[in-house]
Amino acid sequence: MIKSSLRLCLFVVLMTACTEKETVDLIVTNANIYTVDANFSKGSSIAIKDGVFVAVSQNDDLQTKYEAKEIRDAQGKTLLPGLIDAHCHFYRLGLNQQRVDLTGTQSFDEVLDRVFQFYKAYPDMTVIRGRGWDQNDWAVKEFPTNYMLDQAFEAIPVVLERVDGHAYLANTAALELAGIKADTQVDGGAILKDAKGKLTGILIDNPMDMVDAVLPKPSLKTQVTALKEAERICFDNGLTTVNDAGLDRQTIELIDSLQQSGELDIRVYVMISNTPENLDHYLPKGIVKTDKLNVRSVKVYGDGALGSRGAALRKPYTDQPGHFGAMVTPVSAINDLAERIAASEYQMNTHAIGDSANIAVLRAYKKVLENRTDRRWKVEHAQVISPQDFDYFALGIIPSVQPTHATSDMYWAGDRLGEVRVQGAYAFKTLLDKAGTVALGTDFPVESVSPFLTFYAAVARQDTSQYPEGGFQIKDALSREETLKGMTLWAAYSNFEEDEKGSIEVGKKADFVILSDDIMTVPTKEIPALQAEQVFVGGEQVK
Secondary structure (H helix, E strand, C coil): CHHHHHHHHHHHHHHHHHHCCEEEEEEEECCEEECCCCCCCEECEEEEECCEEEEEECCCCHHHCEEEEEEEECCCCEEEECEEEEEECHHHHHHHCCCEECCCCCCHHHHHHHHHHHHHHCCCCCCEEEEEECHHHCCCCCCCCCHHHHHHCCCCCEEEEECCCCEEEECHHHHHHHCCCCCCCCCCEEEEECCCCCEEEEEEECCHHHHHCCCCCCCHHHHHHHHHHHHHHHHHCCEEEEEEEEECHHHHHHHHHHHHCCCCCCEEEEEEECCHHHHHHHHHHCCEECCCEEEEEEEEECECCCCCCCCCCCCCECCECCCCCCECCCHHHHHHHHHHHHCCCCEEEEECCCHHHHHHHHHHHHHHHCCCCCCCCEEECCCECCHHHHHHHHHCCEEEECHHHHHHHCCCHHHHHHHHHHHHECCHHHHHHHHCCCEECCCCCCCCCCHHHHHHHHHHCCCCCCCCCCCCCHHHCCCHHHHHHHCCHHHHHHCCCCCCCCCCCCCCECCEEEECCCCCCCCHHHHHHCCEEEEEECCEECC
16 A cells, blocks of 8 residues: 555656646747748747847747746748848947938038027037038039038037938048048048049048047947947847947947946947058967857958948949049058958958959959858958859858948939940959858948848948849849848848847847848838837847
């Protein structure tokens, strides 16, 4: 009788042990999940514990296996891995919230009006900064001059940055503060003058640094506010990781401090700005990696931008005979940098717009990477490529491109490049076919933060009015699957982070976003209107 009782107790204990469930923090059920794994498989539910995915199921059976502290019904909505912006200016986006917003202005008169309204609202400003004007959007597509600014602001420095970040319009007070005169010479850019030899206030590329050097630096409070504002905007758009293309040590350390104290939740992949101070500090130090910060690359500027005719071309601009643009960093310096960075653990990520800049960068990469494997060096923008140069991307070089640049530039890119040369521009599908991967971003605040505009521009090659019919150079459109990979898994791969994020798989960080509709099946024209309704970083809801 005693033995029977012991057997019965043992059986009860064993059965209880067999049915005991593992406790997890969150289960999300009834979701339309695109995992973006190797098979691009679908799922219906996920379980999360300690900030990582512990289970992904094709049905809603996870509650039979796990005891969850919280269960969420996704109500059939689409769930994606957290979206990654592979090239942006996160900190600059935050700073821009405290400056005159000039995006979308349709004339220089509108630019002036916004500056005046800003000054009326902030009359104690000792310096006025603005950003976002683009003369290509105006009826008169010529660079503006500072004459009207001088009349209105004789003593207050005014500096208005072009949308691409590669040109300033500065009033005379700002020019004088920077010591810029009519005979000032600076390599790697231009200081424009009128027919009488008078400064117009337009500074292209390197001369801008002279102004930056004398303007007051933002206070610590301003910097913190900027970072938090940028994070809010990114989370609102479904971004959980951002690649900031060019930061200095002080800002990097501030981001790290805010992340460690729990005041900043977004994950940041950092490209350090190419300055002697940054290189001397970080290259010997090696990779800096925390849960939310990854510092392991160098941002180098090869040339300027196409819109300001600063991009370096092999042949003259079609709409400005005799003008080739300019290298911001000389070719010899790019070669030397490549040698130095290749000897470190760091990745080299170089801005290259024009075909001349691209080939200079690609040759430098090929030379130093020949006997090195898995370095994943990137060409940022890879915007205008000569037909014979696409093959360089088969050498393990990653094109990091921004689809909305194509749909912003398509109205005038042909004027700059001509009918033949423009065919090698914004060639995302060709680049993908050669490289096997593309990393997709926005370059915000040059473009909108919205990853849904990125997605739309990549697949439709149209503006939001569905222009042009059939799409701009539609042969280089990406499929929806390719585009989603470029914004998740491939972007993570370009950051050496594919084992920890970029797809919804067991063991990866629980970064994900729930959308207002299915981005993979919704009519193409409806993609720009999609919304990120819920956003999670490490299993914690941040929106």
